[in-house]
Amino acid sequence: MSSDRLPRLLALVPYLMSHPGAEVPEVARLFGLSEKQLIDDLQLVWMCGLPGHTPGDLIDVSWDGGEITIENADTIARPLKLGVDEASALLVALRMLDELPEFEGRDVLARVIAKLEQAAGDGAATVSSQVQVEIGAAPGAHSVISDATRRRRRLSLRYYVPGRDEITPREVDPLRVVMVDGRHYLEGWCYRAEAMRMFRLDRILDVEVLDVAADPPAEAEPMDVTAGVFRPSDSDELVELELTAAGRWVAEYYPCEEVVELGEGRLRVSLRARDQSWLVRLALRLGDSGRVSSPVSLADRVRETAKQALANYDSVA
Amino acid sequence: MSRRKTERLLNLVICLLATRRPLSAEQIRQAVPGYDPDNDEAFQRMFERDKTELREIGIPIEVHRDPWEDDPGYRIVRQAYELPEITLEPDEAAVIGLAAQVWQRASLAEAASGALIKLQAGGAPADLAESPLELRLDTRDAAFPALWEAVRDRRAVTFAYRSAGSESVLTRVVEPWGVVSRGGRWYAVGHDRDRDAPRVFRLSRITGPVSPVGRPGAVTVPEGVDLRSMVGFQEAPNERVALVKVRQGTCAGLRHAARAVRTGPGEWDEAEVTFADPERLAGWIASLGSDAEVMDPPDAREAVIRRLKGAFQTAGDPSCER
Numbered sequence: 001m002s003s004d005r006l007p008r009l010l011a012l013v014p015y016l017m018s019h020p021g022a023e024v025p026e027v028a029r030l031f032g033l034s035e036k037q038l039i040d041d042l043q044l045v046w047m048c049g050l051p052g053h054t055p056g057d058l059i060d061v062s063w064d065g066g067e068i069t070i071e072n073a074d075t076i077a078r079p080l081k082l083g084v085d086e087a088s089a090l091l092v093a094l095r096m097l098d099e100l101p102e103f104e105g106r107d108v109l110a111r112v113i114a115k116l117e118q119a120a121g122d123g124a125a126t127v128s129s130q131v132q133v134e135i136g137a138a139p140g141a142h143s144v145i146s147d148a149t150r151r152r153r154r155l156s157l158r159y160y161v162p163g164r165d166e167i168t169p170r171e172v173d174p175l176r177v178v179m180v181d182g183r184h185y186l187e188g189w190c191y192r193a194e195a196m197r198m199f200r201l202d203r204i205l206d207v208e209v210l211d212v213a214a215d216p217p218a219e220a221e222p223m224d225v226t227a228g229v230f231r232p233s234d235s236d237e238l239v240e241l242e243l244t245a246a247g248r249w250v251a252e253y254y255p256c257e258e259v260v261e262l263g264e265g266r267l268r269v270s271l272r273a274r275d276q277s278w279l280v281r282l283a284l285r286l287g288d289s290g291r292v293s294s295p296v297s298l299a300d301r302v303r304e305t306a307k308q309a310l311a312n313y314d315s316v317a
Numbered sequence: 318m319s320r321r322k323t324e325r326l327l328n329l330v331i332c333l334l335a336t337r338r339p340l341s342a343e344q345i346r347q348a349v350p351g352y353d354p355d356n357d358e359a360f361q362r363m364f365e366r367d368k369t370e371l372r373e374i375g376i377p378i379e380v381h382r383d384p385w386e387d388d389p390g391y392r393i394v395r396q397a398y399e400l401p402e403i404t405l406e407p408d409e410a411a412v413i414g415l416a417a418q419v420w421q422r423a424s425l426a427e428a429a430s431g432a433l434i435k436l437q438a439g440g441a442p443a444d445l446a447e448s449p450l451e452l453r454l455d456t457r458d459a460a461f462p463a464l465w466e467a468v469r470d471r472r473a474v475t476f477a478y479r480s481a482g483s484e485s486v487l488t489r490v491v492e493p494w495g496v497v498s499r500g501g502r503w504y505a506v507g508h509d510r511d512r513d514a515p516r517v518f519r520l521s522r523i524t525g526p527v528s529p530v531g532r533p534g535a536v537t538v539p540e541g542v543d544l545r546s547m548v549g550f551q552e553a554p555n556e557r558v559a560l561v562k563v564r565q566g567t568c569a570g571l572r573h574a575a576r577a578v579r580t581g582p583g584e585w586d587e588a589e590v591t592f593a594d595p596e597r598l599a600g601w602i603a604s605l606g607s608d609a610e611v612m613d614p615p616d617a618r619e620a621v622i623r624r625l626k627g628a629f630q631t632a633g634d635p636s637c638e639r
Binding site: 005008009010012031032044045049052076082083085086087093100102103105108119123131132133134160166167177205245246249264280281282283284285292299307308309310313 | 334398401417433479481495601
């Protein structure tokens with residue numbers, strides 16, 4: 001944090017100049033600081049100023065009663081221009097927003113992109129066109145679901161759960177629509193699970209908007225998706241698989257707790273699964289390109305299921 | 318960074334911005350508190366480091382070499398330093414806030430929030446309305462930051478790469494043209510020098526570090542190159558049809574995907590499933606165990622049997638080496 005301090009001060013001073021009377025808690029929150037850290041920053045700024053460093057040269061800051069005023073800081077009254085990374089990070093994200101089918105305010109986006117490009121200069125405009133995010137096509141249910149979320153209506157879904165290969169009916173009070181890594185999800189309170197759930201929009205087979213107002217219980221809090229949408233619980237069983245080069249895709253598709261290279265492209269991965277039957281199906285799909293090495297009971301189940309399936313084909317293993 | 322150093326650097330920035338004429342190192346030493354007044358060498362070293370640090374955070378320090386003076390002069394030109402006047406309406410600021418969130422956990426999070434705070438410091442409305450829309454992009458691939466930098470700096474890179482399903486890792490030298498996120502995965506697109514042809518690399522298959530090769534500015538992105546169409550490989554259309562027996566009350570996903578399902582003999586239904594690649598179809602049908610059986614065509618049926626036998630044998634022999 002300390003190495004970011006100078007850039008922060010060079011933004012803090014202009015912020016305070018353009019927001020006279022801003023309050024300590026609000027400014028601290030905006031800059032991601034504790035109030036104590038902010039006061040410490042203000043004290044530091046107060047020691048600085050023009051060469052000569054007589055009282056008349058120094059920046060004058062006061063935060064009496066929690067309201068911050070700053071004077072004599074005209075030299076650094078404007079923030080530092082945007083760096084190429086900074087402007088590009090925003091521009092890439094803005095261009096991605098432009099592709100969202102449900103995004104309202106495309107005219108706003110166009111204005112913002114033009115303003116930022118102008119403020120940032122050519123470098124950022126070029127880089128940001130070389131980093132692109134493609135948004136998965138929004139399934140047909142998208143507009144219905146977005147609309148119901150805005151209007152806070154309860155939804156009735158038919159939802160496909162690949163883990164159990166089942167289609168289940170659910171009533172859901174929608175909280176928000178989330179786009180993570182190019183995929184769309186509905187997040188809401190599921191009355192079947194009696195918990196918050198994420199529903200991938202492309203797995204919603206049918207959706208009906210009920211004539212019922214959404215009324216999720218108080219504990220229905222949106223989850224923090226910054227750590228990813230799928231988060232196995234520690235209580236789920238830990239399973240170990242050995243994969244050949246042809247089976248490496250497993251490590252790319254599913255979140256693994258550990259991935260160990262075994263040479264010649266082989267991998268050992270461990271992952272957590274709520275449901276053993278999903279792993280049996282994965283092992284069958286892998287054929288000879290993957291093997292359950294632990295637990296033994298699961299390997300036995302794979303063997304048994306494969307044997308039963310082979311019996312269909314009048315084929316003995 | 319120590320508090321004293323931050324103070325010194327802030328004073329240095331103010332001093333260099335305030336001066337109209339370039340200042341020599343010696344003048345700066347007198348004007349900015351914190352520099353060693355006695356030890357010339359210690360001062361020079363510290364001043365050099367300070368200039369480097371300021372440049373690293375994007376502060377443009379201009380160096381003047383006057384033929385009549387022995388020492389160069391330094392200053393910061395205001396227009397080069399300052400964020401230009403940019404007026405953002407509340408709805409525009411809200412959109413920028415939404416864009417900055419996108420990278421929240423990714424390697425560009427710091428850059429995005431740094432940009433946001435500068436814009437707010439420049440007067441953009443800071444009160445961002447809650448949005449019912451939540452957007453996130455991940456860049457968990459270790460290779461992402463280095464490739465971003467390489468694209469930004471137009472610089473070639475080298476890395477070890479394992480092609481899909483390959484047993485070996487090969488070293489590639491690539492002039493990167495861009496990075497594209499598709500279906501939640503990042504791809505680098507560029508000119509592969511050894512193969513002398515354009516290539517696409519999935520970032521998750523890069524093993525180990527991505528190192529720069531040669532000088533920045535050396536890469537030229539060909540005019541009119543369409544990064545997305547290079548990444549967007551076309552899947553073969555599902556032109557073939559398989560007949561699959563499915564046990565009643567099971568295989569919900571397959572039934573939904575099938576183009577037709579009929580009641581069959583006994584406890585079975587019959588589904589028609591379209592496909593392109595028999596191996597992919599076989600992986601799917603094998604995963605359904607004894608609830609599904611491919612009747613036709615024979616190549617798909619054989620492929621399922623092979624998979625099931627493979628699963629049976631590998632699952633049975635805990636010490637098997639493949």
